Amino acid sequence: MSAQPKTFPQTSPAIEIRGLCTQFGEVVIHRNINLDIEAGQMLGLVGGSGSGKTTLLREIVGLLAPSQGTVKLFGQPVLDPDPQRRRALRRRFGMLFQQGALFSALSVHDNIAFPLRELRTLDESMITDLVLLKLGMVELEARHARLMPAELSGGMIKRVALARALSLEPELLVLDEPTAGLDPDRSENFVKLLKMLQKELGFTVVMVTHDPETLAGLATRLAVLADQRLVACGTAAEVFAVDHPFIRNFFSSRRAAAAIRQGAS
């Protein structure tokens, strides 16, 4: 036996989206989106502002019911009618919200401990150890644990939110603009950290980001959302080959293209 199998032994893809359409009143956001993400992949979702990336993530994690189509995680529908199964499924992924969404009435420590306490199988000293470990993972110090969310800087909020998303050792991590608001150094460390954790724990990542360095450093596959559709999906080279105005624009800046080519190679 070896210590190598680093992905979850899953037969079905981690995420399976079929014929998804979204509509807010008259406004159509998504039209017939199909997407498969294999376990262990890191997918970078790009698209213009307001193209419905956050909305798609919310549908993936089951916060929003699509107008049409289905979303399955690990082969099970996210919006399972059985509350027991739905709850079990929700323990298997972690989400990092665009604005952090920390519980403002709880300290940093309690924010990270919250999902662990919900499990009801861990004792307090174990939880404290886990919280401190997660804080260390996102480069925060033990003394930050007592701060309240209102006392954190924007970047610290992101890191605490990531620590909270990681606290249940998720198999799937959904990140909405994880590096927006971080300085380049931190953002680079964040990429390294996530890459290392992914290698150790083998989770699947879906992330929305506008930052070419993050995309290049992390994403093994890209998906491009434009004109309400998924105009391209695949490896960086495959996406570059698609002729679409948004793709041309987005990757036209030399920095972006260079960074992603370098990442892809």
Added chain:
Amino acid sequence: MTVATIEIVERAGTQQVQLAGDWTLATMPPPVSRLELRLRDLVAGNPGWDLRSISRLDSAAAIVLWRAWGRQWPAALAVSPQHRLLFERVETIAADGAPAPARESLAWILALGRLTLSGASHLLAMIGLLGQLILDVGYLCAQPRDIPWREFSANLYKSGAQALPVTALIGFLIGIVLSYLSALQLKTFGADVFIVNLLGISIVRELGPVLVAVLVAGRSGSAMTAQIGVMRVTEEIDALATMGVSRSQRLVLPKVLALAVAMPLLVIWCSAAGIIGGMVSANLQMNLSYGFFIDTLPRVVPVANVWIGVGKGLVFGVLIALIACHFGLRVKPNTESLSSLTTTSVVTSITVAIIVDAVFAILTRNLGIP
């Protein structure tokens, strides 16, 4: 997903603990503390540890093992390099965790002192707010262009016009109940006609203002605290400040003025509904004619009572708005503080209104009694 397993083998005279399967938060058998104890029992025999058959190890499981080992590396450990990294990270966390805040003895004396100090600071801040409002009124008299008419009328509509149905309903019902209960008593003395005096004085002078104060404190006071509080949470007040907009002029003053105007009117409205309720009930129960009731009312209830009621309404209105805004501005940017201060705001305004009502009763004891 496979479960976490522990196997003990004897090899060359030494004990070997072989761990296999998935060691993760989801696969460790709950409760985790029992697993930790079991591992700790094994540590006592000082065995060698073989972790190479573990297929997945997450940080929660690594912490369980690390704690079982007594937060140190075991003498003999075989582990894959990747998992070793995980343990190295676990090694860096502080053994004692975050320091708990020390518990004070004589905590209740401290709590009492804090309560007194915070009460005093609230009082001071409220006086400061009132002073600021007076300055604002002076400024606006000099610069009538800056008067926030839109906010004023919006507040007047929300806390005045929209409160009309509920105040009328409550006033009417209280009038009916009061009249019914009094009639039962008065009948036994054959003093039926005094129902007019009783209802008139009690509703116009006392019940109307106090009922409206309680209703408005619950309706508008809480809404004002919550609105200003959420604006604090979302930094909207800071955004206003950077645009050079005075929060006391734009947020506090319109609310105070709106309630100062709306409350006396609501008091008259509610008292009228109460009197009508009483009149209807008296008519049904004692056959007191409407004409007699309306005719007698002005004779037995001196008009001073109406002025006392309206004056109380004005004072209550200003106090409720002031208290609501004060607590709203004190909200800290978190949901807990928002909810507790909204509660405090409503409780404080109702209490203050009733205290002030008592003061009014003493000061006006010689007025308006026929």
